[in-house]
Amino acid sequence: MENSVGACTRPTIMVTNDDGIDAPGLLALVRVLVSTGRYEVQVCAPDSEKSAVSHSITWRNPVSVQEVNLNGATAFAVSGTPADCTSLGLSGSLFPSAPDLVISGINMSSNCGYHIVYSGTVAGAREAFFNGVPALSLSYDWVRGTSNVDDYTVAAEACLPIVDAILAEIKNKTYPQKCFLNVDLPTNVANHKGYKLTKQGKCIIEVGWRQVTSAAQGGKMLSTMTMEANSLTSSEVDASSLPKKHRLFKRETRGRGGILDEDDTDYRSLQEGYITVTPLGALSNVLLNAFLLQPCDGTRIHA
Known part of the structure; x- marks a missing residue:
């Protein structure tokens, strides 16, 4: 299957999440994407909540798939994990064309710092990255008693400039191939301070x-x-x-x-009211190189 960016057709976006296909964050995101009329929208998401499953996959058993009705989108509910959903959605078994971009979310609550490791939302995007497809994970910093379901729509609308910027870079063949993006939106997203490039912290x-x-x-x-x-x-x-x-x-x-004293980390910037954009990868070459420079009990370790 070929991607559509660069052709005369609309770009295709596939949406997944870890809160389940009926979650208000996913429904708001799909509704906003469809309402623009600028994208073909596919949905392949878990049929129930799969929060904090990280990058687990279903290996020995089959998963069940059911087509569901989401206005304006071709949608399937899957019994597997977020990583399963992304992998199946990209396999060519469900959709007639490959997506240009995979978006996982919008998650209920933020995914910053070490919690990125636990996150099924981030894993949905990471699985696309593993398959060479540009990806974006989205999370809204939901606060009980303060947030309401309408905030997901505001959050989705606030992400459109990021989505369009990524699609433009894909079309121009300038999108970076060595990372995917993790985006967190502040609680008061309607009055956010802007978009800020951050690094993963230790929260x-x-x-x-x-x-x-x-x-x-x-x-x-x-x-x-x-x-x-x-x-x-x-x-x-x-x-x-x-x-x-x-x-x-x-x-x-x-x-x-955790350590929150660095100005450019994701969690601290999020709490300051910014929409944080954190590039993530899947390899540890930088950490490995740093480790190799350090002596260990007087002995240098070589790869």
């Missing part, structure tokens, strides 16, 4: 464990970055029904940690 939510008596105890499960999302969807398990000596534990948040 992380400190997480502990608490013993519980049932799977439903505590009410909420972890989701990417804010660690607050929908209640458990698995069937309830009671500790009394477990074999002797078995116990149940659940994660709980204990505040935010």
Whole structure:
């Protein structure tokens, strides 16, 4: 399959996420993309929430696929992970043409710092990068009690200049091939301070464990970055029904940690009100080279 940028047809964008195909962030993004009339829109997203699954893939078992109705877009719900969805969407099995750009999101809550490693949203974009397709992951810094569902539409509209800039570079064959982009949008996205190129920081939510008596105890499960999302969807398990000596534990948040003192990191810039744009890759050559320059117990390690 050939990409459409550079031809007379509209560029094609494929959308995925980790919050599920019915998530308000994805629906707002698709609605905004379709409403511009500038793009062909494809959707290949999980059929249920897959937050914080990182880059896991389905290997031994088949995944089920169901076509769904999303106005203006060709859409499929997949039983697999975000990485599965991107891979399947790019395989040529579902869509007649390959996308020019893959967008993963809009995620409910930000994906900055070390949380990029956990993020299924980022993995959806990274999988496209693995396959040589330009990609963008989008996350909105949702704050309970402050944010509302309309903010996703504002966030999607705020991302259009980035989308158009990427498509223009793809058309001109100037888009960088060694990275994909992770974009985080601030809580007050309607009054953002502009777009800021940042680097991945070291921000992380400190997480502990608490013993519980049932799977439903505590009410909420972890989701990417804010660690607050929908209640458990698995069937309830009671500790009394477990074999002797078995116990149940659940994660709980204990505040935010990490080093936040650098001005150009993603999380700090996001909290200052900027839309952060962070280039990400998948190789560790820079870190490897830095390591090779350091002695280890008096012995230099060579590749």
